[in-house]
Amino acid sequence: MALILTLAGSPSPSSRTERLLREVGTRLGREGGHEIRHLAVRDLPAAPLLAADHTHPALREALAAVAAADAVVIGTPVYKAAYSGLLKTFLDVLTRTALHGKELLPLLTGGSRAHVLALDYALCPVLAALGGHAQLRGRFVLDEHLVTEPGDAADGGAGGLGGVGGVRLSGEAEAGVAAAVAEALAARERHSARAVPAVA
Numbered sequence: 001m002a003l004i005l006t007l008a009g010s011p012s013p014s015s016r017t018e019r020l021l022r023e024v025g026t027r028l029g030r031e032g033g034h035e036i037r038h039l040a041v042r043d044l045p046a047a048p049l050l051a052a053d054h055t056h057p058a059l060r061e062a063l064a065a066v067a068a069a070d071a072v073v074i075g076t077p078v079y080k081a082a083y084s085g086l087l088k089t090f091l092d093v094l095t096r097t098a099l100h101g102k103e104l105l106p107l108l109t110g111g112s113r114a115h116v117l118a119l120d121y122a123l124c125p126v127l128a129a130l131g132g133h134a135q136l137r138g139r140f141v142l143d144e145h146l147v148t149e150p151g152d153a154a155d156g157g158a159g160g161l162g163g164v165g166g167v168r169l170s171g172e173a174e175a176g177v178a179a180a181v182a183e184a185l186a187a188r189e190r191h192s193a194r195a196v197p198a199v200a
């Protein structure tokens with residue numbers, strides 16, 4: 001069983017990206033039996049984040065969550081043709097090898113197909129600079145294909161990860177996300193097979 005961190009980079013309290021991340025986390029947990037943890041950068045205290053104060057307990061805890069994860073699903077909305085500034089503030093406090101050896105699944109949500117390439121020219125290069133695999137394959141999801149559902153505070157929201165409600169994937173988003181989840185699970189299995197040498 002792997003420990004998978006879903007990392008949300010939207011400042012919105014009703015974030016579609018965060019709902020998408022929770023949905024992906026739920027599927028990875030259900031289909032792969034993995035443990036899922038969630039981190040929303042929005043919930044971190046702003047002053048220590050902007051000052052890169054590694055001594056602040058909340059920031060230390062967040063950095064430890066990244067360090068402990070075997071895999072990280074990183075979700076951000078497209079803002080002004082790139083990732084959100086909020087996500088960048090957190091990525092900037094990571095060490096330059098923080099993502100080394102971890103499987104990464106970058107997810108971008110956006111309002112226009114015109115910015116689908118922000119995955120390749122903005123988000124993936126930053127993740128590579130942090131030690132992520134240079135050949136990252138992420139997914140871009142149009143926000144019109146993320147149909148929001150009301151939250152249920154009693155059970156912590158869809159996926160059991162707290163916060164806002166769930167999301168239904170419509171159109172091509174369902175196929176794209178299902179493929180991304182299947183690829184992530186297959187990559188994890190390959191990794192586990194490499195880690196455990198076969199007994200003769």
Ligand SMILES: Cc1cc2nc3c(=O)[nH]c(=O)nc-3n(C[C@H](O)[C@H](O)[C@H](O)COP(=O)(O)O)c2cc1C
Binds near residue numbers: 114
């Ligand atoms: C400040 C701001 C800037 C945005 N810039 C873009 C953009 O450049 N390209 C794009 O396709 N969508 C852009 N959008 C739309 C969002 O990326 C899209 O609605 C996304 O799904 C929002 O995710 P969220 O609900 O998790 O914040 C922008 C939205 C905001 C609020």
